[in-house]
Amino acid sequence: MIMDQNQIFPDPRYVKRKEIKKKVLRACIFIFLILLLILFDQWTKILAAKYLRDINAFVLIPGVLELRYLENTGAAFSMMANVSVFQSIMKVLTPLIVLCLFVFLAFIPAKKRFRYLTIDLIFIIAGALGNYVDRLIRQSVIDFIYFSIIDFPIFNVADIYVTCSVIFLFFLILFYLKDEDLEELKNAMPFLGKH
Numbered sequence: 001m002i003m004d005q006n007q008i009f010p011d012p013r014y015v016k017r018k019e020i021k022k023k024v025l026r027a028c029i030f031i032f033l034i035l036l037l038i039l040f041d042q043w044t045k046i047l048a049a050k051y052l053r054d055i056n057a058f059v060l061i062p063g064v065l066e067l068r069y070l071e072n073t074g075a076a077f078s079m080m081a082n083v084s085v086f087q088s089i090m091k092v093l094t095p096l097i098v099l100c101l102f103v104f105l106a107f108i109p110a111k112k113r114f115r116y117l118t119i120d121l122i123f124i125i126a127g128a129l130g131n132y133v134d135r136l137i138r139q140s141v142i143d144f145i146y147f148s149i150i151d152f153p154i155f156n157v158a159d160i161y162v163t164c165s166v167i168f169l170f171f172l173i174l175f176y177l178k179d180e181d182l183e184e185l186k187n188a189m190p191f192l193g194k195h
Contacts, residue, residue, distance in 0.1 A: 027106055030122060037126035041157040042133060048144035048156075057146070064149045071140040072154070087135065094132045101125050107189050113181060117172055120165045127161030 052058060052069035059066050073087065105121045108114050134141040143154040155163075173182070 022110070023106070026110060030102075030105060030118075033122050034126045034129065037123065037161065038130045038133065038158075041126070041130035041161070044157045045134065045142040045144070048142055052144055064147065066146045066148050067144050068146045068154055070143040070154045071138070072143045073140045087139070090132075091135060094128055094135075098125055098128050098132070101128075103191075104189065109184060109188050113177075114185070116176065117169075117185075120168050120172065123161045123165040124169070127158040127163075127165065130158030130161065131156070 048067065048069055052067055055069075057066045057068045101121055102125060105118065105125070108118050108121075131141045141156065141158075143156045143159070145156060145160075146152070146154045177185075
C-alpha cells in the first residue's frame with residue numbers, strides 16, 4: 001500500500017483549522033455548562049422569591065437549616081450592604097474578572113489532569129455571573145439558605161458555587177497540581193509570555 005505524502009505529513013493549515021474547531025467546540029461546551037448552572041441558580045432564586053418572600057422562615061431541619069428570603073444589596077454574605085459605591089464597582093469589576101477567568105479557562109490545556117481545574121473555573125464563573133444577573137436586574141441579590149445552627153449569613157446557590165470552588169481551587173493548587181502542571185498552565189497562556 002502506497003501512502004500519500006499528506007497522510008504522513010498533513011497540511012499545517014488543515015491541522016490548524018482542526019485545532020481551532022476543537023477549541024471553539026470546547027468554549028461552546030464551557031458556555032453551555034456555565035449557562036446551565038446560572039439557570040439553575042436563577043430558578044432557585046425565582047422559587048425563593050415566590051414562596052419565601054412573605055414568610056419568616058421555612059424550617060428544613062429544626063435548629064440547623066432554614067430557608068429565609070433576603071434581598072442582599074452587598075457582597076457575599078451581606079458584606080458592604082447598602083453601600084452604593086460598592087454596587088457600582090461590582091457592576092464594573094465582575095464582568096472584567098469573569099472575562100479574565102474565561103480567557104484563562106479557554107487556554108487551559110485539554111488534558112485529563114486539568115479536568116478538575118476546568119470544572120472548578122466553570123463553577124466560579126457561573127457563581128459570579130449568577131449573582132451579577134441579580135445585581136443588574138434587581139439591584140440586589142436574592143439569598144435564601146440559612147444555617148441557623150451557626151448563625152451563618154444567608155446565602156444562595158451562586159455563593160455555594162463560588163465558595164466551594166475557591167476552596168477546591170486551593171486544594172488543587174496545594175495538593176493535586178504539580179509544579180510541572182503549573183508551569184505548563186503558565187506556558188499555555190500566551191498573554192503571560194513563555195519563559
